[in-house]
Amino acid sequence: MRRALLLLALLLPWPVVAADNPTASLTIRNHAFDPAELEVPAGQKIELHVRNADSAAAEFESPTLHREKVVPAGQEVVIYVGPLRAGSYEFFDDFNPRARGHIIAR
Amino acid sequence: MLRPVIGLAALPLLAVPALADLKVRMPDVELGEFEFEHNGLITFDSKGSSLNRAQSYTNSIGYGVLPWWKIELEGELASGGGEHMLWEAVTLENTFQLTEPGEYFFNLGMFFEYSQSTLRNEPNGVTFGPIIQKELNDVLGVNTLHTLNLFLTHDVGHNSSKATGFEYAWQSLVLTHPLINPGIEFYGTIDDLAQAGPTSQQQHYVGPVLVGGVSLAPYGNLKYQLGYLWGLTPASGRSAIRWKLEYEISF
Numbered sequence: 570m571r572r573a574l575l576l577l578a579l580l581l582p583w584p585v586v587a588a589d590n591p592t593a594s595l596t597i598r599n600h601a602f603d604p605a606e607l608e609v610p611a612g613q614k615i616e617l618h619v620r621n622a623d624s625a626a627a628e629f630e631s632p633t634l635h636r637e638k639v640v641p642a643g644q645e646v647v648i649y650v651g652p653l654r655a656g657s658y659e660f661f662d663d664f665n666p667r668a669r670g671h672i673i674a675r
Numbered sequence: 676m677l678r679p680v681i682g683l684a685a686l687p688l689l690a691v692p693a694l695a696d697l698k699v700r701m702p703d704v705e706l707g708e709f710e711f712e713h714n715g716l717i718t719f720d721s722k723g724s725s726l727n728r729a730q731s732y733t734n735s736i737g738y739g740v741l742p743w744w745k746i747e748l749e750g751e752l753a754s755g756g757g758e759h760m761l762w763e764a765v766t767l768e769n770t771f772q773l774t775e776p777g778e779y780f781f782n783l784g785m786f787f788e789y790s791q792s793t794l795r796n797e798p799n800g801v802t803f804g805p806i807i808q809k810e811l812n813d814v815l816g817v818n819t820l821h822t823l824n825l826f827l828t829h830d831v832g833h834n835s836s837k838a839t840g841f842e843y844a845w846q847s848l849v850l851t852h853p854l855i856n857p858g859i860e861f862y863g864t865i866d867d868l869a870q871a872g873p874t875s876q877q878q879h880y881v882g883p884v885l886v887g888g889v890s891l892a893p894y895g896n897l898k899y900q901l902g903y904l905w906g907l908t909p910a911s912g913r914s915a916i917r918w919k920l921e922y923e924i925s926f
Contacts, residue, residue: 614777626707628925632853632890635810635820636776639706639742639925649777654813663925666892 590616590649595629595670597640597662598622602670611655611674620645627668631660634672696733697862697880697904697917699822699846702784702806704745704772708925710737712747718906718915720756726912727756735768739925743772751790763797766790770806782808786826798835802828802842818850827868838867848886855887860902878911880904888921895924 593615596603600623609615621627621640630637634650650658653674662668697716714733720726730753737747747768754760768788776782784806791799804826812818828840841864848858863879865871882905888898900919906912 630890630892632888635818635850637703637705639708641706647775649775651777652812654816661892663890663892663896666890 590614592616592618593672594618594620596620596622597627597668600625600627600662600665601668602660602662605670606673607670608673608675609651609653612652614649614651615653615672617648617650617672618645619648626664628663629660630663631658631672633658634660636660637663696802696842697844697915698900698919699844699860700770700784700786700806700824701822702770702772702774702782702808703776704741704743704770704784705739705923705925706742708739708745708923710735710745710747710921710923712737712919712921714917714919716915716917718912720906720912724912725755729756729912730754730760733766735766737768745770745772762793764790764792764794764799776808777810780809782810784808786824796834798830799832800828800830800835802826819848820850820856821845821847836867838869841865841868846884846886848884853888853890855885858884858886860884860904862904875908876910877908879907880911880915881907882914895922897922 591610591613593607593609595607595617597619619629619640621642621644624642626642627640628637629640629648636648636650638646638648640646650672655674658672658674660670660672698714712735716731718726718729732752733749735747735749737745739745749766749768750762751764751766752760753763766788769786771785773783773785786806787803789801804824806822806824808820808822810818810820824844826842828842830836843863845861846858848856850856859881861881863877865877871877882903884900884902886900888896890896898921902917904915904917906914
């Protein structure tokens with residue numbers, strides 16, 4: 570059904586363009602982000618792969634990046650962020666807010 | 676197995692357009708997240724007008740059933756100026772997230788609602804259409820978020836008209852701080868596209884809005900919207916205040 574709806578939407582004349590983006594990876598392990606600081610290029614959209622190696626679900630959340638996504642236990646999700654200005658952007662696990670980290674855009 | 680359930684869930688309830696529907700729907704869905712939402716709207720016009728101090732409220736509970744499907748059950752209350760508040764409808768809303776936020780040039784979603792009138796002799800209704808969102812980062816040094824709803828409406832069931840209506844909602848925000856993001860909103864309603872009539876008989880609004888929220892992690896998020904709207908046509912009334920309060924928590 571989702572594919573049918575997407576097909577319907579794509580029939581509308583919106584320019585929907587994907588591009589190759591730099592990728593970066595984070596792992597949630599023992600209720601902490603690894604690495605806690607992730608350096609990415611500024612000015613480019615980033616394909617962020619977040620893998621949850623724990624046995625409980627986590628939720629990647631960052632109000633400054635305007636992103637929020639549940640990462641089920643043992644699974645990986647892809648989150649698209651940016652293009653970012655140079656600077657530091659905090660993120661945390663909404664289910665376990667002691668787990669925090671920063672994306673550093675340079 | 677879930678797909679037939681989705682179809683069934685989308686069918687059973689119906690919609691009478693409520694003024695509290697002056698809100699912008701977002702295309703994103705969060706798996707396993709419960710939402711408790713309250714919307715309010717009060718319109719102001721000259722004394723004696725049915726739009727003077729007319730009120731409309733909705734309260735809803737929503738849930739992210741799948742990573743791309745959210746369902747909401749909503750109750751709608753409304754009153755014309757000086758009239759008693761009436762429970763007007765029960766509505767089942769479905770939001771389908773079609774793209775991952777930020778993946779493509781636009782973030783896309785689809786919206787479908789069915790609203791069952793609770794008023795005697797009033798028709799039920801459906802509302803559906805695309806949700807289009809664009810994130811524009813680093814515009815004059817700030818990030819911005821622009822969301823457009825383009826919905827068609829149609830009565831169904833007893834006493835229904837053959838008219839197809841059109842509703843649009845547009846919100847542009849400057850993402851300054853999670854607690855407070857200023858923006859501007861536009862809303863409009865044309866009751867019958869085939870006989871739209873002069874603009875003066877349509878409802879169009881524009882005005883500023885503040886949007887923000889606070890994380891209560893791990894106990895969810897509290898969000899708000901507060902907007903002031905000017906009616907752009909005689910049929911819209913002079914002005915309106917609208918607000919939205921939302922609590923969301925994932926399990």
